[in-house]
Amino acid sequence: MQRTDADAGGSGGGRILALDLGTSSTRALVLSADASPVPGALARHKIGALYGAAGEATLDLHDYIEGLLGCLDELQQNGHLADITAIVLSSQWHSIVALDNNGAALTPVIPWVDTRTVGLDLGSSFDERAFHARTGAWLHRLYWTRRIPWLRSITSPAGFAGLPDLVLERLTGERVTSVSVASGTGTLNLADGGYDDEALAVAGVKAEQLPPIVPTGWTGALSSVYARRWPGLVGVPIHPPTGDGAASNVGSGGYDASTAAVTVGTSAAVRVVHPIEDAPELPWGLWRYRVDDQRAVTGMAFSAAGNLHAWLTGVLNLESPEPTGVEIGSSNVIAIPFHAGTRPPDTVPGGSGVYFGLSFDDSAADLLAASLQGASLEIDRGLRMLDDLFGRPLEVVLGGGGIDASAWWRRCLTATFDRPTDVCAEPEVGARGAAAVALGLTPSPGGEHLEPVAAEVERVRALRPRYETLRALAVQASTETSNW
Structure with missing residues (x-):
């Protein structure tokens, strides 16, 4: 389900469920209609990144998402998921996961702190200053222009997505991304809000291998598999994530x-x-x-x-x-x-x-x-x-x-x-x-x-x-x- 009208998903005076996808923890909390936290309506799941001597820093995708779902269970058990009229997400920028042909994860979540990378030889004709002015990013390991070539050197992916994209897919059944999250990948053309052709060429990827970018007014709905688990969230509009x-x-x-x-x-x-x-x-x-x-x-x-x-x-x-x-x-x-x-x-x-x-x-x-x-x-x-x-x-x-x-x-x-x-x-x-x-x-x-x-x-x-x-x-x- 999706709606793109400007008024879709307004809080209507009800309460807001906010999901905050951090690097050291993931949290679910309930806000009032003016975005003030409701006392006691907070659940947190601590995240333990795995670090290695070669610059590794990874997050377990399954543990991360299950931990977030557990936060919703905790709020449900304490009676905090009543009268929710909107679901919003804030997420860490820059994360990436390599996916196979079926959309399953081939790698853990690679967050911004991971320093592994490969060099790029783009020749003297590449103008990084023009690239930076257009995308807002540099050719740095933080961004997918360097992450994707590195991931291709260690596995054989069919596609790529960020952590918030996969969380949204788990909740709604739709793998999409927001213009905000996409901008943190370093592959977005800031002016038109679509993937940048040169950035995709540098990364060696096609736009269809990345999550489609939906407009700000898009909303999804909770997948039917969760209807009995959190009945108060059925039909509540889920908004695209905003970079943290x-x-x-x-x-x-x-x-x-x-x-x-x-x-x-x-x-x-x-x-x-x-x-x-x-x-x-x-x-x-x-x-x-x-x-x-x-x-x-x-x-x-x-x-x-x-x-x-x-x-x-x-x-x-x-x-x-x-x-x-x-x-x-x-x-x-x-x-x-x-x-x-x-x-x-x-x-x-x-x-x-x-x-x-x-x-x-x-x-x-x-x-x-x-x-x-x-x-x-x-x-x-x-x-x-x-x-x-x-x-x-x-x-x-x-x-x-x-x-x-x-x-x-x-x-x-x-x-x-x-x-x-x-x-x-x-x-x-x-x-x-x-x-x-x-x-x-x-x-x-x-x-x-x-x-x-x-x-x-x-x-x-x-x-x-x-x-x-x-x-x-x-x-x-x-x-x-x-x-x-």
């Missing part, structure tokens, strides 16, 4: 070109949602994906954020997640947060994190403060590029688990950006954003408002030149080391 970055922006309150949303979860990103029509020319250092049929999201991502915070608090055995007693911008230690490498177009490999200026006077709190400051300065690099792109200093909203975990980090980001920030009070920004995209909602941050403190701003400003010099040295050293 786009969903997080909208869910934080950053849904137009006046506002940059800074999301700090396991990794971090700074992004701006804007109309796809007459979009500003994309700089080489930023990516661009789609939110829906009318909007794009442009930004920069960073591999070290909440994962860095969690690692350091564990390694140092800190009782508090805060660098207690350390003033923002005051630490003599400079941390270059390349522990997990960098995202494209930079090519710094994982294991390149550096601490400069250590002395016997430094405490665990100094190291934590330096790490959070380094991550803040990295995010600020992306924010400044977006300021330039959109021709003005952007308003900023902060959201995500890392933001929620540390008041010191919120203040540090505000001082580093040297502008006021608003904090999103809702931690489930992806689920909230998926509901907002599907149903046309415009949520507000709803949290605290922070003003930059002049003394903190000055200390960070004085710190910045030293940080940039040492960052350049770290990039050079990591490049030289990778060539040994």
Whole structure:
């Protein structure tokens, strides 16, 4: 079943079931009609990725989907699946699964953290800058233009799909994808919303081997095999998934070109949602994906954020997640947060994190403060590029688990950006954003408002030149080391 009229699947004042397909967990939660979480209506299934010495990082597809279905069972058992009038999905971008002739999985789910790849020889006539401007992506292992040739080198696939496509197929019986999810594959022509001919040629695949792209107004319905399992969901419209970055922006309150949303979860990103029509020319250092049929999201991502915070608090055995007693911008230690490498177009490999200026006077709190400051300065690099792109200093909203975990980090980001920030009070920004995209909602941050403190701003400003010099040295050293 599918409907493509603009009004299909509106919440109609009822409740919304949101499925959030993350890398470390999958969650099902119930939202009110305004996309606020219903207290207690949350079920979570933890995901354990399998890692290997050769760069492997895989997710078990069967375990993932069965875990998600188990979350729905839990909500059902607790009486939370009544009065549901819409089902929405937020999903990790970039994942891929190779499929056989019958559509069965030949491989586990390959998420963005997997580093295995093969080289591409496209000749001197290939213009990667024009390719990037058209697709919003680079020829990097994150994207299907590199993933598919690598998968062909290890198996004999007949087709390919992403994790959200296969979840949607399990629920509805239809294997389709959204323009948002397709944009994260690096094979989408951003302007027309269809697969890009050159990207398909680079990947060595035909469009019919990939899931068809459905319009934003498309809805599916729950397969009849689940009618007895979740009777309250029968006939409820299921909306196409939204990529988690786009969903997080909208869910934080950053849904137009006046506002940059800074999301700090396991990794971090700074992004701006804007109309796809007459979009500003994309700089080489930023990516661009789609939110829906009318909007794009442009930004920069960073591999070290909440994962860095969690690692350091564990390694140092800190009782508090805060660098207690350390003033923002005051630490003599400079941390270059390349522990997990960098995202494209930079090519710094994982294991390149550096601490400069250590002395016997430094405490665990100094190291934590330096790490959070380094991550803040990295995010600020992306924010400044977006300021330039959109021709003005952007308003900023902060959201995500890392933001929620540390008041010191919120203040540090505000001082580093040297502008006021608003904090999103809702931690489930992806689920909230998926509901907002599907149903046309415009949520507000709803949290605290922070003003930059002049003394903190000055200390960070004085710190910045030293940080940039040492960052350049770290990039050079990591490049030289990778060539040994």
